[in-house]
Amino acid sequence: MPAIRKAVFPVAGLGTRFLPATKAMPKELLPIIDKPIIQYAVEEAIDAGIETLIFVTGRNKRAIEDHFDANLELEWALLEKGKQEARDMIRNIVPSRVECLFVRQPEQLGLGHAVLCARRAVGDEPFAVLLADDLMHQDSGTPTGDLIEAYSRTGKSALCVAEVAASEVNKYGIVSPRSALSDNTWDVAGLVEKPTQEAAPSQLASFGRYVFAPEVFDILEKTQPGAGNEIQLADAIDVLAARGDVVANRLKGIRYDCGDKLGYVKAVVHAALRSDPIGSELDMFLREFGYQRSEAA
Numbered sequence: 640m641p642a643i644r645k646a647v648f649p650v651a652g653l654g655t656r657f658l659p660a661t662k663a664m665p666k667e668l669l670p671i672i673d674k675p676i677i678q679y680a681v682e683e684a685i686d687a688g689i690e691t692l693i694f695v696t697g698r699n700k701r702a703i704e705d706h707f708d709a710n711l712e713l714e715w716a717l718l719e720k721g722k723q724e725a726r727d728m729i730r731n732i733v734p735s736r737v738e739c740l741f742v743r744q745p746e747q748l749g750l751g752h753a754v755l756c757a758r759r760a761v762g763d764e765p766f767a768v769l770l771a772d773d774l775m776h777q778d779s780g781t782p783t784g785d786l787i788e789a790y791s792r793t794g795k796s797a798l799c800v801a802e803v804a805a806s807e808v809n810k811y812g813i814v815s816p817r818s819a820l821s822d823n824t825w826d827v828a829g830l831v832e833k834p835t836q837e838a839a840p841s842q843l844a845s846f847g848r849y850v851f852a853p854e855v856f857d858i859l860e861k862t863q864p865g866a867g868n869e870i871q872l873a874d875a876i877d878v879l880a881a882r883g884d885v886v887a888n889r890l891k892g893i894r895y896d897c898g899d900k901l902g903y904v905k906a907v908v909h910a911a912l913r914s915d916p917i918g919s920e921l922d923m924f925l926r927e928f929g930y931q932r933s934e935a936a
């Protein structure tokens with residue numbers, strides 16, 4: 640089985656739900672306290688053994704390139720101020736053995752089209768896709784590492800899934816499982832985008848981590864615009880699944896939808912509560928705040 644060495648990060652979306660913050664700034668650089676959302680996904684990919692990061696960018700995304708590039712002026716300025724630790728931190732965001740490539744999506748034709756734009760950079764090998772909006776936290780390993788493992792075990796493209804409430808199925812791509820391979824892995828028959836509660840084949844929602852065999856590119860080439868007149872990645876996954884070439888792997892941790900305001904705020908609070916030294920004071924603040932709110936009600 641070929642090793643998975645490349646990861647694609649589609650970051651060409653407009654981020655309309657975060658306007659005006661995203662008028663001039665990419666939403667992927669919105670911080671979770673002091674680290675941009677995209678850096679979490681990049682760190683996850685590197686932890687999973689990825690060696691080439693391929694960013695599919697669009698307008699207003701130059702700052703993402705700058706974030707992952709060296710900034711020698713800033714490094715010098717930090718050294719002069721005696722801030723060695725901060726210098727090392729910004730210098731080592733991406734280790735030197737990891738390469739960053741930037742590919743442009745000329746028009747926002749959909750997530751499937753964004754992945755297709757990475758075809759030449761990926762070549763004829765399996766690869767991972769990470770949507771930075773889906774911020775994942777798990778205590779051991781990474782969602783991408785788990786999908787790479789599922790791909791190596793089965794030889795099939797792999798999706799990251801988790802159960803959602805029946806009332807929420809209309810917000811996600813929902814997996815139609817063909818059979819359970821274990822408690823946490825399913826063979827997938829299809830993927831239904833945002834079904835009604837009645838039409839949903841399960842409550843297993845697909846989140847923003849994938850490992851694909853390179854065949855997905857041939858399917859994407861032929862995929863016609865679907866929902867929202869966009870070339871949908873979900874439609875290509877559905878075709879792969881109908882051929883019996885997709886498995887789903889249950890997410891072991893928590894996922895926050897940082898493309899949505901509430902999900903983003905939850906991710907910030909979660910990270911803040913876990914970080915030193917602000918976590919314990921924030922905990923006290925939230926308890927106090929909760930108490931006052933219920934008093935006032």
Ligand code: UTP
Nearest residue numbers: 649650651652653654655656747748749750753
């Ligand atoms: P979203 O559906 O969240 O769209 O894209 P968006 O434009 O980023 O955000 P809103 O809805 O306007 O607020 C899901 C993922 O697909 C990427 C986005 O960057 C995001 O990672 N994407 C989407 C592209 O790279 N290109 C596209 O044409 C569409």
